[in-house]
Amino acid sequence: MAVFGFILRRSAQSLIAVIGLLVLVFFLSRLTGDPAYLYLPLDSSEAQRQAFSEANGFNDPVYVQFGRYLLGVANLDFGTALSRNRPAMEVALEAFPQTLKLAVIAMSLALVLAIVVGSLAAAKPDSLFDRIASTASLAGASAPDFWVAIVAILVFSVGLGLLPTSGTGTPLHWIMPIFVLTLRPFGLLVQVVRGTMISALASPYVKTARAKGVQRTQIIFRHALRNSLLPVITVAGDLAASLVNGAVVVESIFGWPGIGKLMIDAIVRRDFALIQATVLITAIAIFVLNILIDLLYARLDPRIRFQAK
C-alpha cells in the first residue's frame, strides 16, 4: 500500500537522522566537563575521582565509550543515569508521558480555539471582533512564556492563593502550565488562520458556493476552512514539536516532572546517559509527529494524495 511504503521510507530517513543526532549529542555532552567533580564531595581526593571515572568508564578514549554505547543501544541498554542510579531509559520514559499529556492538551486547545477565533475574525475583517482577536493574538504570540508564567504565579498563587505554585497532583496543578503553554501557539495560530481564511474566503470556489446558495456557516467552516488548514497544520506542527521537545522553561518554572525538566537536570548534573536517553526519546517523538503531519496533509488535500501515488 502506498501509505505503508511512505511510512517505511520516512522511517528509514528518520533513522539516519536519529543516529546523526545521537553521535552529535554523545560527543558534545562530553565536552561539558568531568562528572567526577560533580558526583564526589568537593574535598574528595584525586585518587577517588580517578576511581570514580574508572568505574564509570569515563577514562577510556571517547571512541571506545561511543562503541560501548552503540553496543548497549543495540541491546536496548541505554546506560545508567548516574544522578539517580537507575536505568536512564526508565527514567526518561517515566517523564515523557508527563510532557506528552501537557503538550497534547495545550496544542489541542490552541488549535481548536485558534481555528474558531481566526475563522470568525476572517469572516468579518476589520469588525470589532476581528480587531480584538488580532490584538489579543498578537499579545499572546509575543509575550515571553517565562514572564507570563511568573506573573501568573504571582497573581493566582501568591496574590489570590487560588492555584498551587508548582508540582503535580491535583487537577488545579494543570491549569497554569496549560494556560502558559497554550498562549503562544494560540496567538500565532490565530494569525495564521485569519490570514489564510481571508484569502480562502476571497477565492473563486467560495464565489461558486455563494452562487449555489450555500449557507454562510457552511461556506466558512467547510469550503474555506478545509483549504486554509494546510498552512495552519505546518505551523502547528512546528509549535507542537517545540512542546514535545519539552517545554523546558515552563516545566522548570512549574516544577513539572516532564522530559524538558529532566533534560535540564541531566545536563546540569553531567548525566551523559540520561542526556542521551532524553534526546533519543524526544527525537523519535518529533519524527513520529512529522510523519503524522505528512499523512494529515495527504488526508486534507487530495492533490497531494494523488501526486504521491
Place this chain on the structure above:
Amino acid sequence: MTPSQVPPAHLLEVKDLTVDFLSLGGAFRATNGVSFHVNAGETLVILGESGSGKSVSASAIMGLIDTPPGEICSGTITYRGKNLDDCGVEERRDLNGKKIAMIFQDPLSHLNPVYTIGWQMAEVFSAHGVATGAQARAKAIDILGRVGIAEPEKRIDQYPHQFSGGQRQRIMIGMAIALRPEILIADEPTTALDVSVQAQILDLLKKLQAEDGLAIIMITHDLEVAASMADRVIVMNSGRIVEEGPARAVFENPQHSYTKTLINALPHADATGGTGRRSTTDVGKPILEVKSLNKYYGISSGFFAKSNQLHAVKDLSFTIAKGETVGIVGESGSGKSTVARVLLRLNDVSSGEALFHGRDIFKMEPKELLAFRRKVQMVFQDPYSSMNPRMTIFDIVSEPWHIHKDILDKPRWRDRVIELLGLVGLNPEHADRYPHQFSGGQRQRIAIARALACDPELIVCDEAVSALDVSVQVQVIDLLAQLRDRLGLAYIFITHDLPIVRHFADRIIVMKNGAIVEHARTEEIFRNPQHAYTRQLMNATPRPKWEAAPVPLPA
C-alpha cells in the same frame, strides 16, 4: 403576489443599475444606469471588453458584490415581479442555485480542490433542503450523465484536478442546472477552453436551454461566441450600455461607433481574400532550421515504479527565414509551447537539432548560448506575471543591457528606452512607472519593447495576444507586423486562435499530440485543408446563431 396583480412583464429585469467600487483613489463607477431583461427560453448576451462592467451586472443579480468595496448606488433587480432588495438574506440565498444559477470562466479555480465533485454537486441539493445522502448522490450521478460526463458512477468520487478543462466546465454547468433553475448566468464560460471544447460546451448550453426553457444571460468578450449564442445583445463600454438589440441586427448593422470598432476588429474580416498583416517583403535566407526535434517528459510515478514517458514533441522539422512569420497552431496539450521552450533551451531537448545560422542551438557552450539568447527573444502569454512588479518599466526594458554588456553604454540607456517605448506606441513618461499601472495591452507592448532591447532576429510569441481584448489584439498584431517589416524580424507565433494566425502568419504548422499534422502556406491551409484535424479545428469556430441550423430537440 395577489391574483389581481398583472403578471410581470419579464422573468428577470435589471433597471438603472449603478455600482461603484471604492478604492484608495476614490470611487470607480463600474456600471452606470444599466437596464436589461431576460425571458424564459431566450439568450441575452452582454458583450464587452475587460473593464466594461459586464460581469458586475451579473454579480449584482446573484448578490455576489461585496460591500465594501462595492456599493450599489441605485437600481432595482426584479425576479418574477419581486424586487430582490426586499428579500431577506435567507430568501435571497435560497434563490441562488435554485432559481438563478451561475457558471464562471475558470472552472478549475471555481471548484473547491479538496472535495470530490460528487460532494460539491450533492451540496446544491442539501443547501436547498431538496435531498441529502444517497438520494443527493443518485441525483448528482444523473446530472453528470446529463451534462455528458462518461461513467458518472465512477467519476463522481473524483476530485476537480482529475478532470480536463472541458469536463470541469460540464461539471460546473451540471451543478448550476441541478435544481432546474429558470435563469442561468454564464460569465465567460468558454474563454479558458480550446476551440473544439468551446464548441461542445456551447452546444451543451443550447441543448439544456431547449430542454428546460432556460433563460441564459451570457457574458463574453468573444464576438464569435456572442453571435453563436445570442438572441439579443447588449454591448457595454465603460460601464454603460452603448447598443442593444436583436443579435443579427447588432452584428450585421451596428449603429454605435464602439460596436463598429469591435466588429471590424475581428481579424477574420479579411477572410475574403486579403493578406491581412502577413509579411509584405520577400523572405530571405533561413535563419533557423529545426530538424527531427523530439522531446520526452518523464513522468516518474514513484521510487520503484517504472517511469512513464510522455512524447511531447514528435519528430518536428521546419525552417524560418528572416522577415517571416510561422504560426504554430494546436490545442492545449499539442506540444506547441514545448517547442518554444526547447528552442530557447529553457527545457532540454531529447533528440534532434536546431541550426541557428548554421550552429546547433543544443550543442552551444554557455558563452555562445548567451550570444544566441540575445538574438532570440520571447514574448509570453501573461503580461501580468511575466514582469517583476517591483521594477520600473525603465528597469524592465534596460535589464538585457545589464546582461549583454556590449549592446549599449550606460549613459545612452535612457534615450534608447524612450526610443523603444516610442516604437511600441508608449510615451517617455511611462518609463518611470510600474507594471501594475498599465493595462494588459500596454503591458504586452512593454514586453515587446523588452524583447526588442536585445536587437533580436527572432521573437517567439507564445499565445502573446490570447489574453488581450479583441481590439487590443489587433493593435498588438499591427505593431508586430510593422516591426517585422521595418526591422526584418522573424516570428514564431504560437496560438490556438485561427483567425489571428490567418491574419498574421505566412506559414502555418498545425500540431496535434506533439506531431505536425499539416504544414503549408496560410492561404493554402485555409482554402484547402488537407488533414481532417485541421478541418475539425476550423469548423469548431462558432457560427452565428442565425446562420446555424437549430439544435435538434432530443426525441
